[in-house]
Amino acid sequence: MKAPEEEIPLKQAWESLLTRLETIFGKRPDLNGVLFLIGVQELGQGVRRFSKEEKQDLMHIATCKVLSYGGFYKLEGIDRDGWPHWTPTQPLPFLSLRMQEELLKEYIIEYFRREVFPDL
Secondary structure, eight states, X not given: OOOGGGHXXXXXXXXXXXXXHHHHHSXXXXXXXXXXXXXXXXXXXXXXXXXXXXXXHHHHHHHHHHXXXXXXEEEEEEOTTSOEEEEEOSOOOOOOHHHHHHHHHHHHHXXXXXXXXXXX
16 A cells, blocks of 8 residues: 555556546546456456456456566466466555545556556
8 A cells, every 4th residue: 555645646557547447448437447348358358248247257357467566366267268367476465445445446556557647
């Protein structure tokens, strides 16, 4: 987690990311929307209709992917349908809901910086 004095840059980076995504998609996503986008990207099967269960799976894929930057998950492999599967590598720390969201946002920003927007 970032130190308290680093929270403002995290908030600024998060807002910058949301603004960029809003420009691209025409709608400002919330945290779950961003995770969904990452899941679709990581699945790599393009845009299509997903069932409710698939949407939940996409959110799980995204969560594992971004938390892998913190060493919490590693990619186990891809199944025959092209879906990635992740294995936990260390337990997540016990955090309040607010701190869980901040942790996710921190790694989501890192994901976008590494994978999509290097200038973010």
